Amino acid sequence: MSDVLTSTPKAVSGPANFLDERLGGGAFLKRNLRKIFPDHWSFLLGEIALYSFVVLLLTGTFLTLWFKPSMMEIAYDGSYAPLKGVMMSEAYASSLEISFDVRGGLLIRQMHHWAALLFVAGMMVHALRVFFTGAYRKPREINWLIGVLLLTLALAEGLTGYSLPDDLLSGAGLRITEGVAISLPLVGTYITFFLFGGEYPGGDVISRFYSLHILLIPGILLALVSAHMVLMWVQKHTQMPGKGRTNQNVVGAPFYPAFMAKAGAYFLFTLGVIAGLATFTQINPIWIFGPYTPADVSAGSQPDFYMGFLEGALRIMPPWEINLFGTSHAGTLPLSVLIPALVPMGIIMTGLALYPFLERWVTGDHREHHIADRPRNNPHRTSIGVSAITFYGVLWLLGANDEIAANFHISLNMTTYAGRVLIFVAPALAYLIAYRMCLGLQRSDQAVISHGVESGVIKRLPHGEFIEVHTPPAEDMEAHLRGKEAVPMLPVAEDGAGIPPAGMRGPLGRLRARMSKAYGGEKIPLEDGHGHGHDEHAAIEHGEAHGGDEEHAAVGAGGDDRSLTH
Amino acid sequence: MTDNEHEIEQPDERVPKRVIGTPPPGTSMLGTAEVTQAEEEAPGVNLQDETKARKAEKIVAFCFMITFVAAIAFIISYVVFQVGSPEATGTSNMALGTSLTVAILSLAIGIVVWVRQIMPKYSLVQERHPMVSDEDVRGVVEKTFIEGANESGFVKRKLLRRTLLLGAAPLGLIPLVLLRDLDNSKMPGSQFNKLLRHTVWGEKTKDGKPRKLVVEGTGQPIRAADFNSPGGILSVVPEGYEHDLNALAKATLILIKFRPEELKSGVKQNWTHDGIVAYSKICTHVGCPAALYEQNTHHILCPCHQSTFDAADGAKVIFGPAARPLPQLPITVDSEGYLIAQGDFEVPPGPSYWERGDAEAEARAKGGQA
Structure with a gap:
C-alpha cells in the first residue's frame, strides 16, 4: 500500500492555511469534519426536497434568461406552426420559445416543473416522517415550525410559478385564485384590485407573480432552508432506537468522507431522476392549450398535485352563500368558496404548527428527545397523523372526481355526494383502524420480546404434543424494540378526597387531564410475564433474567394472550 | 432428557437470528x-x-x-x-x-x-449535550444585559424611549402605504366594487348603436334567423371587445337556441328572442367559464368544479358549489336581424364578493325586467 497519504498535499494545505490564517476555521472543522450522522432510510426523504430545491434554483435561473414576464399582446412568430400569428401575451410566446426554439429549453422547463412537484412531495413525506417519529419534540420545535413555514411558502411558490406561462391552463388556475381572493370578507375586492392592478385579469399580474416567484419567495425559502440545515446540524440528527443508541449519543457514519459522498450521490440521484422524468414524461405541454382567455377553459383542467386538495374541497362544497345585510351592498359571504379555500388548509397547517406544543401540554413532557419514536409506540399521535392524511387524501381524490367519474364510469354527482360523507367518516375510520394497528404491532413486539421468535424448528414433546421452538431475538433487534418508552402522562390521579391535582380542575384542566390519560401511558407493556403454556420453552433461553413476576401487575388489558407467535 | 436439552440449543445455530427489519x-x-x-x-x-x-x-x-x-x-x-x-x-x-x-x-x-x-x-459514537447553556453562562449573559441596558439609559430616560417608539411607529406603516398604487385605476378603494357591477354590454357602441353579439374566435355577428337549430350553442363575446381580456372576464356569454315550449318559468321571456337565450358564461362560483353544455338535459356544466345549471330554467343551480344562477342577458335583434344586447346584466356576473349583496332580490324589488 504505497499510495497512502502521509501528509496533506500542497494543493490542499496552501489554500487551507490561507483561509485559516484569515478566518480561523480550524476549530470548526476539528469539531465538524467527523460529525456523526445516524443512518435510516427515512432520514433521506427531506434530502429529496433539499436537492429538488437546488435543481429548482438552477433550472429556474436558466428559464429566466429567455422568459419575458409581460402581458403585452403580440402575434406569435415562433416555430410552433399551429399557433403562428395567434395573438398572445409575451409571457406565453416566450414560454413557447423556451420550449421550441432554445436547445435544451424544453428539457430544462420540464425539469423545473418535475423538480417543483418533487420538492413539495419531498417536503410532505419528510414532514410525515418527522411527525410520526416524534422528531419535532424538544429541542426541535423551532425547526418544525420553520418546516411548516417552508411547506406553506412552497405552495405559494408553486401557485405563482404555475401562472407564469400564461397558457389556458395556467389562466384557469389564476381565475380560481382570483375567485377565491375576491370572496374574502371585507378585503376581497381590495386584494384582487391590488393584486391584478385593477379588474381581473389586467396587465400586471404576470410581472408581479414573476418577481414574487423568482425573487421574494425563493429568497425567503433559501434563508429558511439554510436555517433549517443549521439547526439540524447544531442539534444533531435524531436516531432510531437501537443497540448502543441513547438520548445522550449519536451513532453513525462521519460527515467526512462517508456522509459527504453519500449526500453527493443522493443529490445526483435526485437530479438524474428529475432529468429522466423530464426526458421521458411530458409535463404541462403548454402549446396544446393555447393562449389564455377568460372566455375559455379546457375540460379536465387539473392543478399540480399539491393544489389538488384545495380543488377537491371546492368541488364537494354545497352551494352556500349568505347575504348578511340582504340587498345592501355589503355583507355577502360566499361560504361555498370561503370554507373550502380556508378551512382545510387552516386545519392542516395550523394543526401541524401547533402539534408539538399541544402534545407537550397534554403529556407534560419537557425533556429533550433525540431517540425517534417508532410510530406504533405512540398510537394516538400516529392515529391523528393517519386521520389527517386521510382527510387530505379524500380532498385530493375529490380534486380529480371528474377523472374518477369518467374512468370508472361512476356518476359524477355520486362522487361528490360520496365525498361529502367521506370527508367526515373516512378520517374517523382511519383513526380507529390506525389505533388498532398500532396496538397490534405493539403486541407483536411484545411477543418477540417475551416469547422470542419462531425458529422454524418443530419439536415433539414426550407426551406427543408438537411445539415450535422459539429463540430469543437477535441482540440489535431486541435493542431496537426495547427502545420503546411509555408516552408520558400528567399526574392526573385524584387524591384521597377525590380532588384532582392543581391545574386539572377547571373545565379546561379536566379536558387536559382526560386527554393526557388517553394519550399517555403504556398501552401494551413489552414483557407480559410468563405462564402461557409451552411458550415457557422460549423463556428458558431468554437472555434477560429480569421482568417476569414484577411485571405481572402491569399486564392488565394487554395480558390476554394475543401474541402473534401462535 | 439430556438429548432433549441439547436439541433446544440447536435452533440457535441453525436459524438466522435476524428476523425482522433491515x-x-x-x-x-x-x-x-x-x-x-x-x-x-x-x-x-x-x-x-x-x-x-x-x-x-x-x-x-x-x-x-x-x-x-x-x-x-x-x-x-x-x-x-x-x-x-x-x-x-x-x-x-x-x-x-x-x-x-x-x-x-x-x-x-x-x-x-x-x-x-x-x-x-x-459505527462511530458521538456524545450529545443538552442544548441549554450552563447556569453560570446564563448568569453572566443576564448580568451583561442588565448592565448594558442601564448604561444605554434606555430604561432611565423615558422621553428618549417614548419618542423613539413614537417615531418608529409610522415608519413601519410606510411599506404598506407604498403599496397603495398597486391598483392602476387611481380610484378610491370604495369604488372598486362598483366596477364589478357593470359590463360592456351596458354601453352603446361608438356610433351610438346597441352592442352586437359576436361569435368568440371569428368575431362574426349573429343573425337570429341563421341560429335556428334547437339545441344549438355558441360562445359569444361583445362586439368591439373580442380581444379585451378584462371585458371578456365579465361579459362572455353562452348563447342557446331552444324550442319555445322547452323554456320554463325561470327564463325571462322578453329577454329572449325566438327561443334564443343568453347567459353569462362566467361561473358564479369562482369564475371559470361554464363551457360544457348537454343538449338533452339543457345542463350547463362548469368543468372546474362541476357546478351545473339548468339552461331551460333561468340557469338555476341544480348541482355543485355555485350558489347563484348564471345571470341572463337581455337580448333582441336590430333592424338587420342581428342579435344585440338590450342592456347590461341586471345583476353582477361572476363570482361573489363582499359588496355584492343580494343583487337578485334587489333586482326583483326594482321591478324585475328591464
Missing part, C-alpha cells in the same frame, strides 16, 4: 457476515476486504467512464440536433435528456458503490 450493513443477503474485523484500526471503523474493494473499484471506474461518454454525448447532441419544429425539438429533448440522465445516474451509482464497497463501515 439487515445491518455488511450482512449479505445469504446471512453470513462479510465485514472483516481483522484490519480494524479504530473502534467503529471497519475496513473493507481488499479483494472486494479492488473488484468494486473496477465497477466504480466503469460507472465514471459511462458518465464521461454520456456527458460528451450530451455536448455532441446539443450541436447535432437542432430545434425549430415540434419533431426536431422532440428528438433534441430525447437526446439531451437521455445523455444527461445517464451521465448523472451513473456518476451517482459509481459514488454509491464507492461508499458502500470501498469506504469503511462506520
Whole structure:
C-alpha cells in the first residue's frame, strides 16, 4: 500500500492555511469534519426536497434568461406552426420559445416543473416522517415550525410559478385564485384590485407573480432552508432506537468522507431522476392549450398535485352563500368558496404548527428527545397523523372526481355526494383502524420480546404434543424494540378526597387531564410475564433474567394472550 | 432428557437470528457476515476486504467512464440536433435528456458503490449535550444585559424611549402605504366594487348603436334567423371587445337556441328572442367559464368544479358549489336581424364578493325586467 497519504498535499494545505490564517476555521472543522450522522432510510426523504430545491434554483435561473414576464399582446412568430400569428401575451410566446426554439429549453422547463412537484412531495413525506417519529419534540420545535413555514411558502411558490406561462391552463388556475381572493370578507375586492392592478385579469399580474416567484419567495425559502440545515446540524440528527443508541449519543457514519459522498450521490440521484422524468414524461405541454382567455377553459383542467386538495374541497362544497345585510351592498359571504379555500388548509397547517406544543401540554413532557419514536409506540399521535392524511387524501381524490367519474364510469354527482360523507367518516375510520394497528404491532413486539421468535424448528414433546421452538431475538433487534418508552402522562390521579391535582380542575384542566390519560401511558407493556403454556420453552433461553413476576401487575388489558407467535 | 436439552440449543445455530427489519450493513443477503474485523484500526471503523474493494473499484471506474461518454454525448447532441419544429425539438429533448440522465445516474451509482464497497463501515459514537447553556453562562449573559441596558439609559430616560417608539411607529406603516398604487385605476378603494357591477354590454357602441353579439374566435355577428337549430350553442363575446381580456372576464356569454315550449318559468321571456337565450358564461362560483353544455338535459356544466345549471330554467343551480344562477342577458335583434344586447346584466356576473349583496332580490324589488 504505497499510495497512502502521509501528509496533506500542497494543493490542499496552501489554500487551507490561507483561509485559516484569515478566518480561523480550524476549530470548526476539528469539531465538524467527523460529525456523526445516524443512518435510516427515512432520514433521506427531506434530502429529496433539499436537492429538488437546488435543481429548482438552477433550472429556474436558466428559464429566466429567455422568459419575458409581460402581458403585452403580440402575434406569435415562433416555430410552433399551429399557433403562428395567434395573438398572445409575451409571457406565453416566450414560454413557447423556451420550449421550441432554445436547445435544451424544453428539457430544462420540464425539469423545473418535475423538480417543483418533487420538492413539495419531498417536503410532505419528510414532514410525515418527522411527525410520526416524534422528531419535532424538544429541542426541535423551532425547526418544525420553520418546516411548516417552508411547506406553506412552497405552495405559494408553486401557485405563482404555475401562472407564469400564461397558457389556458395556467389562466384557469389564476381565475380560481382570483375567485377565491375576491370572496374574502371585507378585503376581497381590495386584494384582487391590488393584486391584478385593477379588474381581473389586467396587465400586471404576470410581472408581479414573476418577481414574487423568482425573487421574494425563493429568497425567503433559501434563508429558511439554510436555517433549517443549521439547526439540524447544531442539534444533531435524531436516531432510531437501537443497540448502543441513547438520548445522550449519536451513532453513525462521519460527515467526512462517508456522509459527504453519500449526500453527493443522493443529490445526483435526485437530479438524474428529475432529468429522466423530464426526458421521458411530458409535463404541462403548454402549446396544446393555447393562449389564455377568460372566455375559455379546457375540460379536465387539473392543478399540480399539491393544489389538488384545495380543488377537491371546492368541488364537494354545497352551494352556500349568505347575504348578511340582504340587498345592501355589503355583507355577502360566499361560504361555498370561503370554507373550502380556508378551512382545510387552516386545519392542516395550523394543526401541524401547533402539534408539538399541544402534545407537550397534554403529556407534560419537557425533556429533550433525540431517540425517534417508532410510530406504533405512540398510537394516538400516529392515529391523528393517519386521520389527517386521510382527510387530505379524500380532498385530493375529490380534486380529480371528474377523472374518477369518467374512468370508472361512476356518476359524477355520486362522487361528490360520496365525498361529502367521506370527508367526515373516512378520517374517523382511519383513526380507529390506525389505533388498532398500532396496538397490534405493539403486541407483536411484545411477543418477540417475551416469547422470542419462531425458529422454524418443530419439536415433539414426550407426551406427543408438537411445539415450535422459539429463540430469543437477535441482540440489535431486541435493542431496537426495547427502545420503546411509555408516552408520558400528567399526574392526573385524584387524591384521597377525590380532588384532582392543581391545574386539572377547571373545565379546561379536566379536558387536559382526560386527554393526557388517553394519550399517555403504556398501552401494551413489552414483557407480559410468563405462564402461557409451552411458550415457557422460549423463556428458558431468554437472555434477560429480569421482568417476569414484577411485571405481572402491569399486564392488565394487554395480558390476554394475543401474541402473534401462535 | 439430556438429548432433549441439547436439541433446544440447536435452533440457535441453525436459524438466522435476524428476523425482522433491515439487515445491518455488511450482512449479505445469504446471512453470513462479510465485514472483516481483522484490519480494524479504530473502534467503529471497519475496513473493507481488499479483494472486494479492488473488484468494486473496477465497477466504480466503469460507472465514471459511462458518465464521461454520456456527458460528451450530451455536448455532441446539443450541436447535432437542432430545434425549430415540434419533431426536431422532440428528438433534441430525447437526446439531451437521455445523455444527461445517464451521465448523472451513473456518476451517482459509481459514488454509491464507492461508499458502500470501498469506504469503511462506520459505527462511530458521538456524545450529545443538552442544548441549554450552563447556569453560570446564563448568569453572566443576564448580568451583561442588565448592565448594558442601564448604561444605554434606555430604561432611565423615558422621553428618549417614548419618542423613539413614537417615531418608529409610522415608519413601519410606510411599506404598506407604498403599496397603495398597486391598483392602476387611481380610484378610491370604495369604488372598486362598483366596477364589478357593470359590463360592456351596458354601453352603446361608438356610433351610438346597441352592442352586437359576436361569435368568440371569428368575431362574426349573429343573425337570429341563421341560429335556428334547437339545441344549438355558441360562445359569444361583445362586439368591439373580442380581444379585451378584462371585458371578456365579465361579459362572455353562452348563447342557446331552444324550442319555445322547452323554456320554463325561470327564463325571462322578453329577454329572449325566438327561443334564443343568453347567459353569462362566467361561473358564479369562482369564475371559470361554464363551457360544457348537454343538449338533452339543457345542463350547463362548469368543468372546474362541476357546478351545473339548468339552461331551460333561468340557469338555476341544480348541482355543485355555485350558489347563484348564471345571470341572463337581455337580448333582441336590430333592424338587420342581428342579435344585440338590450342592456347590461341586471345583476353582477361572476363570482361573489363582499359588496355584492343580494343583487337578485334587489333586482326583483326594482321591478324585475328591464
